Amino acid sequence: MIVAYTLLIQxxxxxxxxxxxxxxxxxxxxxxxxxxxxxxxxISLLQVGVGIFSPFVGRAMDRFPMHWIVLLxxxxxVAGLILVSQARSLWQIQTVYATVLPLALALMGTLASQxxxxxxxxxxxxxxxxxxxxxxxLGGMVFPLLVxxxxxxxxxxxxxxxxxxxxxxxxxxxxxxxxxxxxQSPAESPAPDSVDGRIWSTGxxxxxxxxxxxxxxxxxxxxxxxxxxxNLGAYSRDLGNDADTAARLLALGSLCMILGKFFxxxxxxxxxHRKLYWISAGFMATAMVILQGQPSLSMLxxxxxxxxxxxxxxxxxxxxxxxxxxxxxxxxxxxxxxxLSFIFSAAGPLLAGWAYDLTGSYDSAFLTFxxxxxxxxxxxxxxxxxxxxxxxxxxxxxxxS
Numbered sequence: 001m002i003v004a005y006t007l008l009i010q011x012x013x014x015x016x017x018x019x020x021x022x023x024x025x026x027x028x029x030x031x032x033x034x035x036x037x038x039x040x041x042x043i044s045l046l047q048v049g050v051g052i053f054s055p056f057v058g059r060a061m062d063r064f065p066m067h068w069i070v071l072l073x074x075x076x077x078v079a080g081l082i083l084v085s086q087a088r089s090l091w092q093i094q095t096v097y098a099t100v101l102p103l104a105l106a107l108m109g110t111l112a113s114q115x116x117x118x119x120x121x122x123x124x125x126x127x128x129x130x131x132x133x134x135x136x137x138l139g140g141m142v143f144p145l146l147v148x149x150x151x152x153x154x155x156x157x158x159x160x161x162x163x164x165x166x167x168x169x170x171x172x173x174x175x176x177x178x179x180x181x182x183x184q185s186p187a188e189s190p191a192p193d194s195v196d197g198r199i200w201s202t203g204x205x206x207x208x209x210x211x212x213x214x215x216x217x218x219x220x221x222x223x224x225x226x227x228x229x230x231n232l233g234a235y236s237r238d239l240g241n242d243a244d245t246a247a248r249l250l251a252l253g254s255l256c257m258i259l260g261k262f263f264x265x266x267x268x269x270x271x272x273h274r275k276l277y278w279i280s281a282g283f284m285a286t287a288m289v290i291l292q293g294q295p296s297l298s299m300l301x302x303x304x305x306x307x308x309x310x311x312x313x314x315x316x317x318x319x320x321x322x323x324x325x326x327x328x329x330x331x332x333x334x335x336x337x338x339x340l341s342f343i344f345s346a347a348g349p350l351l352a353g354w355a356y357d358l359t360g361s362y363d364s365a366f367l368t369f370x371x372x373x374x375x376x377x378x379x380x381x382x383x384x385x386x387x388x389x390x391x392x393x394x395x396x397x398x399x400x401s
Contacts, residue, residue, distance in 0.1 A: 002120045003128055005178050006113035007135035009026045009070060013109040013165050014076060015139020017046065017101055019250055020147045020163075022233035026243065027156045029234065032090040036234060039090070039354035042097040044346040049102025051343030057106040058336020061115045062329070067179030073107025074171050076100050078164045085160035108171070110136065111310035111335055114319050117177075118331045128267010131317035136315070137261070140254030148247035200330040205337055210325045213383045215341045217277060217376040219313060224284050224369035225311040226348035227362075228291070229253070232271075232304070237292060241399075248348065252301060253308035260312020268320035274380045280313035281373050288370040292363050 032039075061069060080100040087093045113132050123126040130182040143163070228235075232253075236246040260283075264276055288308035290299055302315055318338060326334045342358050348369075355365040 001178060002116055005174055006116055006132040007138060008174060009108050010110060010113050010133070010135030011137075011142065012170055013073070013141030014040070014136040015106055015143035015161050016077070016081070016167070017049040017105055018043075018136070018145050018229070019140035019254065020339035021230055022250060023144055023147050023151065023243065023247060024156055024159075025230070026233050026237060026246075027151065028090065029092070034090050036231075037350065037356050037357050038094075038352040040230060040349040042090075042094045043226070044348075044350040045094055045098035046102050046105070047226065047346035048343045050097050050106050051340045051346070052105040053103050054111055054339030055333070056391050057103075058115070058334070058339070059110065061332035065179070066112065066116060067175050070108045070112055070175050070179065071172070073104045073109070073112070074167060076104035077108065077167055080104055081160045081164040082168075085157045085164075103343055106339070108165060110315060111332070111339060114315070114323075115332045118319065118328055119322050121339060122328075124269060125323060126268030126316060126320040127266050129323070130261045130263075130268065130316040133261045133265065133312075133315035133319070134258045137254035137257040137312070139255065140290060141251045144247045144250040144254075148243055151243070159236070198327055198329060200326055200334065202333070202337075205326070205330070205334055209382065210384050211322075211334070211337070213379055214273075214277075214317075214321045215338060217281075217380045217383075218317065219344050220369060220372040220376045221280060221284055221310060221314055221340060222345040223348035223351075223372070224288060224327035224366075225307060225314065226345055227369065228287065228304075228307045229311070230349035231352050231356070231362065234356075236300070239297070239300065241297065245297070249301065249304050253304045253311070256305045256308025257312035260309040261316050263309075264313035265316035268316050272382050273317065273321050273324075273386075276313065276317060277380050278377055280310045280317065281377050283307075283310035283313075285370055285373050288366040291366055293361075321383075325384070358361055 021043050028039050029036065030033070037164055057069070080096050083096045083100065086098070110133070113135065114129060117128050117132045118125065147159055147163070150162055154162075203234045232249060233243075233246045236249055237243075241249075260280075264280065267276060283306045287310065290303040292304065295303060318335070322334050322338060323331060351368070352362050352365040356362055
């Protein structure tokens, strides 16, 4: 039930704000007659904002009830969508994407979902995180197809309002029903001196290689993924494809991400995390090569498949790498700092859009990302091994006569 719930909240928040952006970017380019770089600035501001808010949100998740946190995020999501629907200039959209919507995404997106799943699962945690993370891609399959049809019928402003209404209907009832339960297994509880029971201070987190090595390695992957994902609608149109084709490409990428999350999440409990990273980086590097020049629709599709498989590995890798090394008690705080470090990834779509404005091609941006994968892959060789978990059996329940 918890995994299904996290599927839903990620499908709504990430599906709307992340995967549908590429479709909204096309009418914004036309209506506001602006360079591609300026439209891509909105999604970059969203990513930066999520990174800035995440340490504070992660700390709050370790202290306050999760149902209030998620409902606050939903309220901000609805408010942000309504504000965007009323925008009359691009700077107004950029402002909402820099303030209201990042906080909404931090409160009810991936950080909330991984925190919930990590608390509820001690065994098969990697598989549970992988299953949960497919919610982003279910949203990436369903919402772009809905948005593509709604854009044709009513325009982008009305589409924003429909998305706001759908978010409330889907999220509020299940949040109220499920998140008031207590995530403590009766069979076992973490010992204070075990990895799951340890409380990490901010200084300890930020001075250990267990934090910085995976962060430095995964940032290039998220940067490249964002560059392709958020420019895909405009890139597809440049190659002579219509909006429906772009929506199908987004859905294809989301489907491949689901497959990637099953693969990386399922193996995360058993396989060396470094090898899993190298597989993900290999897929992304292949995509950067395939997408050079003016690829045909079939080659573009293969590139999207590779990006999807690589991107599918990112969230499960984050969960298993940091969860197995820092444990449950400080997971929200650790992941908050991880998300903060990913503000550098926000440069991906902006750099790609800027490269296109200057050269009429994304080639230079894709080659830059390809070069970054080499030192990142080398750094992962020195990733420390996960700590062993030690559990203290819970006291048996007392009989009451």
